[in-house]
Amino acid sequence: GQNIDQPTEMTATEGAIVQINCTYQTSGFNGLFWYQQHAGEAPTFLSYNVLDGLEEKGRFSSFLSRSKGYSYLLLKELQMKDSASYLCAVRENGGANNLFFGTGTRLTVIP
Amino acid sequence: DSGVTQTPKHLITATGQRVTLRCSPRSGDLSVYWYQQSLDQGLQFLIQYYNGEERAKGNILERFSAQQFPDLHSELNLSSLELGDSALYFCASSGHSGANVLTFGAGSRLTVL
Numbered sequence: 223g224q225n226i227d228q229p230t231e232m233t234a235t236e237g238a239i240v241q242i243n244c245t246y247q248t249s250g251f252n253g254l255f256w257y258q259q260h261a262g263e264a265p266t267f268l269s270y271n272v273l274d275g276l277e278e279k280g281r282f283s284s285f286l287s288r289s290k291g292y293s294y295l296l297l298k299e300l301q302m303k304d305s306a307s308y309l310c311a312v313r314e315n316g317g318a319n320n321l322f323f324g325t326g327t328r329l330t331v332i333p
Numbered sequence: 334d335s336g337v338t339q340t341p342k343h344l345i346t347a348t349g350q351r352v353t354l355r356c357s358p359r360s361g362d363l364s365v366y367w368y369q370q371s372l373d374q375g376l377q378f379l380i381q382y383y384n385g386e387e388r389a390k391g392n393i394l395e396r397f398s399a400q401q402f403p404d405l406h407s408e409l410n411l412s413s414l415e416l417g418d419s420a421l422y423f424c425a426s427s428g429h430s431g432a433n434v435l436t437f438g439a440g441s442r443l444t445v446l
Contacts, residue, residue, distance in 0.1 A: 253432070264335060264423060264437040265376070272432075309376065318381055318389035319433045320366055325375035 224248040226324035228310050233330045234300055242295045242308050242327045250315030256284050256295045257309040259326065265309055268295070297329075305331045336360065337438035339424050345444045351412040354441045358405055358426030364388070365407040366427070366435060367399055371420040382407055383429075414445045 225247040234240040246254070253272045257265035269277055271286035271293060283296040295308055307328045311321040336359035346352055358365050367379040378391035382401035393399075396414075401407045411418060421442050425435040 255434070262421070262440075262442075264439050266335075267434050267436070270432045270434065311376075313433075316389075319364055319427055319429070319435075320378050320381045320389050320391070321435055322378060323368075323376040 224312055224314065224322045226310055226312060226322060228308075228324045228327045230325070231328045231330070233332060234297075236300055236302060236331055236333050238300050239296065239298050240300060240329065242297070242310075242329065244293045244295070244310030244324060246291050246293070246310070246312050246324075248291075248312050248314055248322075251288060251312065252315045253313040254284075254286055254293050255311045255313070255321060256282075256293075257311065257323075259307045259309055261307075268308075300331050302331050302333070305329060335436050335438060337424060337426050337436055339422075339438035339441050341441055342439065343442045343444075345446065346414060347446055348414055348416060350414050350445075351410065352414065352443065354409040354411070354422050354424075354443075356407045356409070356424030356426075356438060358407070358424075359436055362426035362428050362436075363405065364427045364429065364433075365401055365405070366425040367393075367407070367409050368423045368425065368437075369420050370423060370440075371417075374420075376423065379409070411443070414443075416445050419443055419445045 259265040269284035307326040338357040381389040
């Protein structure tokens with residue numbers, strides 16, 4: 223089974239940096255994913271971590287610590303269009319490739 | 334356009350009815366996944382198919398069933414609908430190499446009245 227925890231809501235200012243945390247418990251970890259979802263739209267892939275450390279992709283970075291069951295998504299130089307929900311998801315061992323999602327963090331960027 | 338096609342985009346029906354949601358995966362993807370997202374809820378995994386075979390099952394109700402056809406498109410059948418089945422239903426597809434990232438379709442919004 224799996225238990226994934228993220229803050230429900232966050233607010234940050236345009237141009238600033240925000241860190242969205244995710245903690246998870248899973249019986250067999252095989253990767254952590256971050257997705258962005260605007261209201262009523264499809265989730266879109268942002269990043270993937272399977273080994274410990276930081277993955278950087280432009281304004282977005284994601285960090286993983288497997289021993290702590292912890293990840294964060296870092297968004298730099300925030301823009302108004304970054305207002306969305308950010309979903310943390312884990313994939314378990316076992317051959318199937320399905321993801322288990324947290325309830326998401328709704329980020330509001332204010333001017 | 335993600336390459337994953339879902340129809341219909343919107344569907345309104347009554348309690349007790351049955352509906353079928355359709356999904357065509359991205360070209361070359363063999364796996365199809367179905368997820369349910371109720372208002373202000375997270376994405377709940379329903380079921381996964383790989384090349385026509387059921388691969389994994391999540392919290393899918395007995396009133397719901399799915400299949401993947403030889404041309405790899407998939408259908409999710411929802412029967413004896415209840416008010417609580419109103420939700421966005423997403424289909425995703427993936428390949429099986431590298432990170433095997435799930436790519437989502439735009440979703441089918443089901444409203445049960």
